[in-house]
Amino acid sequence: MDDKQTQSLVAKLIGTGAALAAAFVVQQVLAQAWKAKTGHKPPKADDQGDAGLSEVVAAAALTGALVAMARVLATRGTARFTARVDSKPNLNPTD
Incomplete structure (x- = not known):
């Protein structure tokens, strides 16, 4: 595997990790904000709670939009960070 493919693989792994971490943080912040506003956690698909349809739809739409934007x-x-790192000259004299 050449150096460019290795850098590309590393960039993809870092990007995936960053996207997953961002989605997790958004979900946690949203859950805390929802609880502060309504007094309970946002409804989930597998909950058998008393949440009405409008509350379920609002929670799903808000969560989906914010998680997608964060990702x-x-x-x-x-991608910008790895492009900037890749564009710097290699200063290792042994290469």
Whole structure:
């Protein structure tokens, strides 16, 4: 495997990790904000709770939109970072 493929693989792994971490953080923040506003956790698909349809739809839409946005921003940020790192000259004299 050449150096460019290794860098590309590393960039993909870092991007995936950043996207997953961003999605997790958004879900945690959203759950805390929802609990502060409503007094209970947001409804989930497998809950047999008393949540009405409008509350389930609002929670799903808000969660989906914020998680998707966080994943896109994390992936783009990682791509920019790795492109910047890849564009720097290799200063290792042994190569």
